[in-house]
Amino acid sequence: MGADSSSLALFSLLAAGIIVANYAWRRSFRSQAPFPPGPPGLPVLGNVFDIPVTEPWKAYKRLGEKYGDLVHLRVLTQDLIILNSYEAIKDLLENRSQNYSNRPHIPANAMVDFTWGTPFLPYGEEWKTHRKIFQQAFRSENIAWYQAVQLMKTRELLRNMCDSPTDIERNFRSYTTAISMAATYDYHPAPRDDPMVHNLKVLADVGVSLLSPAKSAIFAAFPFLMYLPSWFPGATWQRTADVGRNVIDWWLTTPVQNVKDRMVDGPISPCLVGDALSRINEKQAGADNIIRLIRGAAASSLLGEQYSASVLQVFVLAMVLYPDVQKHAQAEIQAVVGSERLPDFSDRLNLPYIDAVLRETLRWHPVFPFAIVRSVTNDDIYRGYSFPKGVPIIPNVWQPRAVAHDEARYPDPSSFNPDRFFNDNGSLNDDTVSYVYGFGRRVCVGRALADTTLWSAMANLLAVFSFEAPLDETGKPVNIVPRFAAGFISHPEPFPVKVTMQMEAQKLVSLLRTDD
Numbered sequence: 001m002g003a004d005s006s007s008l009a010l011f012s013l014l015a016a017g018i019i020v021a022n023y024a025w026r027r028s029f030r031s032q033a034p035f036p037p038g039p040p041g042l043p044v045l046g047n048v049f050d051i052p053v054t055e056p057w058k059a060y061k062r063l064g065e066k067y068g069d070l071v072h073l074r075v076l077t078q079d080l081i082i083l084n085s086y087e088a089i090k091d092l093l094e095n096r097s098q099n100y101s102n103r104p105h106i107p108a109n110a111m112v113d114f115t116w117g118t119p120f121l122p123y124g125e126e127w128k129t130h131r132k133i134f135q136q137a138f139r140s141e142n143i144a145w146y147q148a149v150q151l152m153k154t155r156e157l158l159r160n161m162c163d164s165p166t167d168i169e170r171n172f173r174s175y176t177t178a179i180s181m182a183a184t185y186d187y188h189p190a191p192r193d194d195p196m197v198h199n200l201k202v203l204a205d206v207g208v209s210l211l212s213p214a215k216s217a218i219f220a221a222f223p224f225l226m227y228l229p230s231w232f233p234g235a236t237w238q239r240t241a242d243v244g245r246n247v248i249d250w251w252l253t254t255p256v257q258n259v260k261d262r263m264v265d266g267p268i269s270p271c272l273v274g275d276a277l278s279r280i281n282e283k284q285a286g287a288d289n290i291i292r293l294i295r296g297a298a299a300s301s302l303l304g305e306q307y308s309a310s311v312l313q314v315f316v317l318a319m320v321l322y323p324d325v326q327k328h329a330q331a332e333i334q335a336v337v338g339s340e341r342l343p344d345f346s347d348r349l350n351l352p353y354i355d356a357v358l359r360e361t362l363r364w365h366p367v368f369p370f371a372i373v374r375s376v377t378n379d380d381i382y383r384g385y386s387f388p389k390g391v392p393i394i395p396n397v398w399q400p401r402a403v404a405h406d407e408a409r410y411p412d413p414s415s416f417n418p419d420r421f422f423n424d425n426g427s428l429n430d431d432t433v434s435y436v437y438g439f440g441r442r443v444c445v446g447r448a449l450a451d452t453t454l455w456s457a458m459a460n461l462l463a464v465f466s467f468e469a470p471l472d473e474t475g476k477p478v479n480i481v482p483r484f485a486a487g488f489i490s491h492p493e494p495f496p497v498k499v500t501m502q503m504e505a506q507k508l509v510s511l512l513r514t515d516d
């Protein structure tokens with residue numbers, strides 16, 4: 001046996017010992033009430049094979065149908081509870097939010113030092129300061145500050161779509177990244193080879209690679225894996241973590257320093273960092289700590305806006321699959337805005353169908369099908385079941401009867417139908433699908449910014465382009481079966497799309513020039 005394989009064998013033995021001991025310890029200390037029902041699972045491994053890595057929501061749907069609103073699972077040593085109904089989610093994450101606003105410890109997080117990120121902070125003082133920084137800059141009343149920049153970036157999006165119409169994903173990412181950098185640091189990335197854009201991509205890739213639920217469960221069960229050196233055979237995650245740590249150092253220092261330097265020269269445009277820095281007196285006690293928190297909140301803000309790009313991909317998929325909805329939306333824009341200018345925020349109240357399309361996009365396929373996992377602060381009992389301290393709670397926003405696809409609330413939930421958001425008198429109803437942005441005290445802090453970013457893109461894309469299924473060799477539209485990538489965030493798998501301009505290129509060029 002070589003040195004490598006004998007070390008691995010030793011590690012495996014050690015790991016098995018840790019798992020069994022840890023499991024027995026946790027069971028003996030749990031309160032007398034049982035966990036909610038759930039599939040029995042295998043000894044030691046638990047329900048590892050009950051949760052497929054691809055499309056886990058389908059498995060949750062089956063489990064929900066069999067076991068009901070509350071489902072208990074165990075992955076190796078990790079117990080978790082899935083909430084499968086709006087009622088259970090509201091009861092716990094909203095009505096008992098004091099006890100359900102924590103986040104579980106994610107071991108891989110400490111490995112790369114993502115611990116500064118708002119979504120990962122434990123419920124406590126640092127997290128409260130982060131929320132305050134966000135609320136001051138991004139609360140609904142302040143969103144008008146960013147609308148000029150959002151429209152400017154929307155025009156850039158239209159130009160990029162003309163240049164490379166099928167490069168949808170890249171165009172959407174550039175758009176949302178440009179908005180988030182402007183709203184966070186008053187920074188406007190260069191069209192090519194921009195260092196901030198490059199480093200943001202590295203950071204996002206590291207996050208997706210290391211913080212997936214599957215890797216988190218493995219690191220929780222085998223914590224020693226996190227301490228293997230990066231030269232150890234197979235320890236690829238260590239090399240990913242090394243890359244992540246270097247970029248994070250840069251993120252947490254350079255961009256905020258850059259804003260500080262520019263503020264010395266004179267006023268800058270409204271942005272989260274500028275707003276937060278202007279509120280502190282650097283000579284006051286604790287100012288260094290606040291600057292450290294501003295850095296963390298700002299970097300979290302950039303990661304947040306990435307999700308809007310995934311929502312726009314869902315939107316294009318829906319337009320391709322539901323051409324009548326697209327025609328209806330375009331007719332509304334034509335009637336209200338005409339063809340001599342492009343839509344802007346002053347048109348929003350007169351374009352209710354576009355708002356209904358936006359709501360239906362968020363509902364039809366929530367990009368966070370399970371919001372962001374919570375954990376219980378103190379032992380609790382709910383409906384007679386045990387919710388022990390520290391257990392991760394997964395709110396199932398999407399399936400089966402849960403929330404966005406609840407058949408009682410949304411008849412025929414899997415079809416894309418914006419009409420479900422209208423009252424009989426033709427006005428929009430009160431259902432703003434706010435649940436896609438999460439619940440209670442940890443609800444998304446960027447929702448007002450995301451809403452205007454999405455509206456501006458959707459209204460303008462529909463004013464200029466049509467999205468259709470391309471034709472096959474027999475002249476028929478290709479059959480597109482929607483598929484969604486699983487994971488922390490879910491977005492459509494690549495699908496074929498034909499993008500046509502509804503107006504002459506020359507006309508668009510002149511409209512974009514007028515708007516500039």
Ligand code: HEM
Binds near residue numbers: 301
């Ligand atoms: C359409 C786009 C977006 C969606 C669907 C979305 C959704 C969510 C969801 C589901 C959560 C978890 C809430 C919970 O635990 O209950 C969340 C948290 C968060 N979001 Fe968003 N978000 C979006 C855009 C943004 C933007 C633009 C920003 C930044 C400006 C942002 C920043 C954050 C932060 C910092 C948190 C963590 C809050 C905390 O843990 O206290 N998000 N978001």
